[in-house]
Amino acid sequence: MDPVIIVGAGPVGLTLALALARQEVPSVVLDDGPGKDEPRLARTAVLREDTTALVERLTGAPLDGAGVHWTGWRSMRRRQVVRHLVFDGAAGEALDGGDGSGGYGLGVGGGYGLGAGGGSVPGAGGAGTGRGSAAEGAVGPEGADAGPAPLHIAQHVLTGLLRAALAREPLVKVAVESRLDGVEQDSSGVTAHTRGPKGTWWRGSYLVGCDGPRSTVRKLQDIRFPGRTAVERYAVAALRTELPWDGEALLHRLPPWRTSGPSAGEVTARPLPEGVWRLDWLLPPGKDLVTPELLVGRVRETLTGWTGNATPAYELLDTGVHTVHHRLARRWRAGRVFLAGDSAHLLGALGTQGLDEGLRDTDNLAWKLAAAWHQPQGGRDALLDSYQEERRAVVSARLRAADQMLPVVRGGRGLRSYVPGSARGHDTLLAEGHLGQGPLGGPGTYAESPLAAPEEEATVPVATPPGAPVADVTVTAEDGTFVRLRDRLGRGALLVVLVAPGTGVWARRHWMSAGIMPRLAAAVTALPHPAELLVTEGYPGAAPHTVLLIRPDGHLVTAQAGVHPAALYTATAAALAAREPTAHTS
Structure with a gap:
């Protein structure tokens, strides 16, 4: 079989190449650049727990030293704690948009509820407490698990780690200075042509476009990319300085020194290693030029406002303007050609992370391509089709949620029209996007997937619904060692986990x-x-002798009570989009 051709050597393309190699599938990465990335501290990525674990598993290197895990998320409007969210400062408007008599609660599982006068309320996802006074109180039970912190990392550092891992991988070839300008496909494979100093023809089994917003692959396949342009715009600066919040990210929605409008002064600060911070200022609508003088002025007034004294010493390292677009490709598959990452979708408003979703694309697609590559005559079209059906549905829901929330959060209106019968603070909606929770940021669940297993008499519920990512518990491997469940993912094999206390x-x-x-x-x-x-x-949520069937990308297929070989076989066939027995060859 010919290798898989991957167009684009950004984080998504490099991650896909590694993911395929771990499943013994060779690939060629067409890199239109020189094979290295320009250091840009103003160009960073936020990775959630699952995508951080994916990169660490593929590179074999912990990312703690390369980026910073937030120990908290601080908002300057009121003091509350929601997982890694900390609200600090004077109590502002009532969270229900009314007179302050209504309370607010967020359960540790992510549910919302209303209370009266700040009393204790149960959220839909777990217990919570009301708002209480500005000086007191944490939302969520005292001592509850705060959950994993997002990782903030410079994108050139991330791609450097991925490139280093690829350099050790014999199944991957990276072709630099190779710009794609033609794609042809037939019943047995794909032929791609590149121009440049090393222009040539490439033959592959499949081709995946990971070549960004202006994707040549998408254009060559005549795939529409509708959506909204310039949904939000930010001025960005990376600087080295000392801020009062060690290891915490900061959100200041309405700084008192900025009074020209509801969104004129919103600023976000995220820590990076070695005392570096990335600051983002939400710009008012329009195309006004962001001059160096304007940016330096923003830096100085923001640092002065936060410290309350004269502007602290700082070293300006990098600047830029980040424009957020919302777009979604009509199709993510055209025969043997696929789209992933920014070539398939653009998002980023309200703290959502496009790169995070791109990495989830690769995790979903890699094991399906591997199954098709190892079994070229096995009729894997339905399995490959499920990539678009699953991932496009998740990203579409994310974009829809952001589009619905944007006028609410940015316009300052009440939230009752958005979630009838509940009160949801503007800060909390932003926190969901920034922290990877709720419809804005939580990991996607493939509840309506064509790969869903049929309900059987043996099926039992656990805390993870079918189609959702499984919890990362400790398991005993076949060699008797204790490992994390997540460490066994991404190898192309399904996982069958028996819950057996005492073993x-x-x-x-x-x-x-x-x-x-x-x-x-x-x-x-x-x-x-x-x-x-x-x-x-x-x-x-699982009783003893529960058997879990898990996909190679870590999503639950089914949970069954005890051993039921026929039901387990049926669920496996469903997860492979194969209703009839298939033989596996590799």
Whole structure:
């Protein structure tokens, strides 16, 4: 089989190449640049827990030293804590948009509820407490798990780590100074032509366009890219200075020194390593030129406003203007050609992260391409089609949520019309996008996926609904070692996890031949796709002897009570879009 051709050597394209290599699929990355990225501290990315883990798994390197995990998210309008969100300052407008008599609660699971006068209220996703006074109180139960912090990392650092990992990978070839200008496909593969000093023809089994907003691949396939232009615009500066908040990101929605409009002064600060901060100022609508004098003025007045004294010493390292567009490609697949990342979608308003979604595209697509590549005659069209159906639906919902919330948050209107019967603060809507929660930022769930398993008599509910990413619990691998569940993902194999309390204190050889294990092991061996059998002491919401079937990208297929070989086989076939048994070759 010919390699997969990947057009574009940004984070999405490089991640896809690594993900395919981990599943023994060769690829060629067409890089129209020189093979290295210009250092730009004003061009950064925010990665959620799942995408951070994906990059760490593929590169084999922890990202803690390359970026900064936020220990908190601070808003200068009121004092509250919501997971990694900290509101600080004077209590502003009532969160329900009324007279302040209504309370507000956010459950640790992400649910919202109303209280009276700041009393305790249960949120839809867990227990919560009301707003209370400005000087007191945290939203969410005291001592509750704050959850994972987002990672803030310079994009050139991220691509440098990915390139270093690719340099050690024999299954990946990176062709620099290779700009795509033609694509042809037939029943057995794709032919691509590049121009430049090393212009030539390339032959591949599939081609994936990861070549950004102006995607040549998308244009060559005549795929429309409708949406909204310049939804929001930000002035950006990266500088080295000392701020009062160690390791916390900061959101100041209505600074008192900026009074020219509801969005004139909103500023965000995110920490980077070595005392560097990225500051973003939301610009008013229009195309006014952002001059160096204007930017320096913003820096000085913001730093002075935050410290309350004279402008602290700072070193301006990089500047720029970031314009947010909202666009969604009509199709993400055209025969053997696919789109991923910014070539397929653009988003970024209200704290949403386009790169984060692009990395999730690669995680979804890689295992499906690998299955098709290893079984070229296996009729994998339905499985490949599911990439567009799953990922486009998730991103479309994200864009729709942002478009609905934008006039509410930016216009300053009340929120009752958006969520009838509840009160949701503007700060909280922004926090969802910035922290990866709710409809703006939470990991996508493929609830309506064509790969969904049918409901069986053996099916049982657990804390993770079908189609959602699984929890990262400790599991016992086949060699008897204890590992994180997430470490076993991305290898092309399905995961079958048995919940068996007490097994952790015994050597694997003692319980592999006891109880239901022999029957489960036989059922796993008979599945129509390679699968790894793992055991865990416990899983959220799962009773003992629950069997979980998990896709290679970490989304739950089904949970079943006990060992039911026929039901497990049926669920596996559904997850592969194969209703009939298929033989796997590699």
